Amino acid sequence: MPSSDPFVIGSGLPVPPPVWPRTMPTVRIESDIQAIQIAQDFAHHLKQNAAERERSARFPLDELNRYSASGLWGITVPRAYGGAGVSYATLGTVVQTIAAADGALAQIAQNHWAAVAVIASCGTPEQQKELFSLILDGKRCGNAFSERGNKKLTDLSTHLVPQGDHVLINGKKYYCTGALAADLVPIVAVDKDGVAWLAIADRDTDGLTVLNDWSAFGQRQTGSGTVLLDNVKVPLTRVLPAWKAYIPESPRPDSAISQFIQAAIDGGIAQGALEETVFFVKNRTRPWIDSNQDNAHEDPYTRHILGGLFARLSACRALLDVAGKKIDAALTHPTPETVASAQVSVAEAKIFTTELAIDATNRLFELAGTASTDTRYNFDRYWRNARTHTLHDPIRWKYAIVGNYYLNGTAPPLHAWS
CATH class of the missing domain: 1.10.540.10 (Acyl-CoA dehydrogenase/oxidase, N-terminal domain)
Structure with a gap:
């Protein structure tokens, strides 16, 4: 039976905007x-x-x-x-x-x-x-970027039309992570010439509706539902020329930044799964009968597999660190060369974090044993989350981008998924 509570995951109901100001003051971090x-x-x-x-x-x-x-x-x-x-x-x-x-x-x-x-x-x-x-001050931005049903990811049907001191936006967005509880909703929309802009609407703007209809088996609590845009009015002061980041002659590393955060999420999921594996193997798992060991953590094959996984985790961290520094360099001196270098470094990190996240979350069960599948532990959340999140953009294309860069000197494409 459908729930009448809009905050129940997958309810499909419109969710009211968050109350402001919130009771907890926001910390000002300085370093x-x-x-x-x-x-x-x-x-x-x-x-x-x-x-x-x-x-x-x-x-x-x-x-x-x-x-x-x-x-x-x-x-x-x-x-x-x-x-x-x-x-x-x-x-x-x-x-x-x-x-x-x-x-x-x-x-x-x-x-x-x-x-x-x-x-x-x-x-x-x-x-x-x-x-x-x-x-x-603590305002949260959500997301109203992606659409369904278009031939290409970059083909957008959400349009903005100038009307005096504001624009009117109409369209429908999916996979809108963060919009459900956001204070501000950045909307990607195209003008009459097909140029993409970012319009940042207040969450409580008339005509802006967020549905709690995310139904994937992983990343369930992201609230990545649907955003409906019906004559949403956004002042021109909140409309940004997002297209400027993708000018070939003077690009910015915006796409590398987005992909970098995605890769870091996957690396973190892998880390969490490995930490659970170590704890369970040391405290709950029985040694395999042929190991002739008293404890599962003494099994040489378990140690071998975990050694490889942790070595790869260290490699992921190192690659993310390098990619972060390349992004910083591209922000300081944005050129086609520095931006491409940042994109490639992020792609390399994305390859490793994706593969490790899926492998580590699967190996958790192999090494921890049958007891680890008990639903009270909910360890399957790691695999479900990794498998769902890593679908954001395919690493088979990351391999191709990296190879083409080093082999032919070809810069990665300039769009939000590269």
Whole structure:
């Protein structure tokens, strides 16, 4: 029987916008070190009830409020506007840390940080001042980007039409991670010439409806539902020329930033699964009969497999760190060469984090044994989350991009999925 509670996952009901101001004040983070420490503390809190929360049928609004109040959502706001302006290597560490505890919560913030990057790269000083101030005060950005039914991902049917001091937007968006509980909803829409703009609407704008209809088997608590746009009015002061980041002669690393955060989420999910594997093998798993060992953690084959997985996890972290530094370099000196280098480094990291996330979440059961499949542990959430999230963009194309870059000197394509 359908639920009458809009916050029940998959209810299909419209969700009211969040109440503002929220009861918890937002922390102003001032440094990279502080950001990492707060992320570690929050991840520890998340892990205490992650399995029960993921099993729950309700959207994790309380945890989300605590997450955004931590100040982590504002750490990439430039120092000139009052933010910490942390490096992207630091952001990667923060994202991995949160995702190791809860992959869904980590993903909810992904599009927020991507929106901050667009504001920084394409916004006017006046737009940056207004929007960054709202973000530092604790306002959350959601996402209204993707569509269904179009021949290509980049073919958008959501249109904006100028009307005096504002634009009117009509369309329908899917996979709108974060929009359900957002304060601001960045909408990608095209003008009459097919040029893409980012219009940042208030969540409570008339005609903007968010449906809680996400029904995937993984990342269930991301609330990645549908956004309906019926003559949504957005002031021109909130409309940003997102297309400017993708000019071949003067690109910005916006796409690399979006992909980088996706890769860090996958790396974090892998880390969380490996931590569960170690704990279970050491405390619950029985040694295999032919091992002639008293404890499962003494099994030489188990040690061999886990050694390989942890070595790959270290490689993922290193690749993400390199990719974060390449993004920082491209932001400091944006050229076709620095942006392409950042994209390729992110693609390399994405390959490794995707493959490790799927392998590590599968090996958890192989190494921990039959007891680990008991539903009370809810370990399958790691595999379900990894398998669902890694579908965001196929790594078979990442291999091709990397190979073409080194073999033929061909820069990756300039779009949000590369």
